[in-house]
Amino acid sequence: MNQVKTIQIRHGNERGHTKISWLDSYHTFSFGGYVDPNHMGFRSLRVINDDRVAPGAGFATHSHRDMEIITYVLEGALEHRDSLGTGAVIYPGDAQRMSAGSGITHSEFNHSKTKPVHFLQIWIVPDRKGLSPSYEQRTFPSEERSGILRLIAAKDGREGAVTIHQDVDLYASLLQPNDLVSYHLKPQRYAWVQVARGVVTLNGHSLKEGDGAAVNGEEQLEISTDTGGEILLFDLA
Known part of the structure; x- marks a missing residue:
């Protein structure tokens, strides 16, 4: 069955918002x-x-x-501790994956006493419940993400990506002015493009920081920018 071609924009200014004394959070x-x-x-x-x-x-x-939790830091540093005994600091360019599985406790704190931290926290429903809790963290230097789509998380952990327990490929890209990246989406696959920073164009649609786009039925994705940006692209079953 052919998929209907659609790109649905989730505008950043329409997201849910939680703001308290120490946290400013937008919910896609x-x-x-x-x-x-x-x-x-x-x-x-x-x-x-x-x-x-x-x-x-x-x-x-x-x-x-029973959740796959991925943290992607944009600015600053985030300190993580969990019931597995993990103690780690997550910096820009790192991808952290925590599989909550049968149950895990953890805390996350700004590692700095003077500077804020800005990050995206992503939850993906795993392909099965009751997994053994686990933790993984990898660094993807800026040169590996500049002007290309760098795989940072995947079900099979290929190309040095962190392993997630779901049929999802997650790519990150740092785009300089006039960069263009392309991605081929296989039949019966879906994509979500999240703009972490800057302004980009996705198949003719302008997206700015905080915007996301649900992609259905488009085989070829073309992402470009006049001014620069940072994006995440999810290839989903």
């Missing part, structure tokens, strides 16, 4: 107290939270189950 999909039946996720992609955390502050120890 329903999360916590923000519930929108029209935006409950896309395919297995369940959460994209665009978080800014004040210096020295963060999320106290809390628990998760």
Whole structure:
């Protein structure tokens, strides 16, 4: 069956918003107290939270189950601790994957006492429940992401990507002015493009920081920019 070709834009200024003394967070999909039946996720992609955390502050120890959680830092540094005994700091260019599986507790804090941290936290529904909790972190230097789509997470962990327990390929790209990247989407696959920073054009659609786009039935994706930007591209079953 042929897929109907659509690109649906999720404008950043329409996202849910949580703001408290130490946290400024925008929710692409329903999360916590923000519930929108029209935006409950896309395919297995369940959460994209665009978080800014004040210096020295963060999320106290809390628990998760049956979720693949990916953290992608844009500015600053995020400190992570969990019940597996992991202690790590996540910097720009790192991809962190935590499989909550049968149950895990963790905390996340701004590593700096003086500078804010800005990061995207992504939740993906795993392909099965009850996995053994696990943690993985890899560094992808800026030169590996500049002007190309660099695979940073995948079900098979190929090309040095972190391994996620779902049929998803996640790419990151740093785009300079006048860059163009192309991506071929196989039949019966879907894509989500999230603009982390800057302004880009996706198949003729202008997207700015915070915007996302759900792609259905388009075989060829062309992403360009006049001014520069940073994007994540999810290839989803």
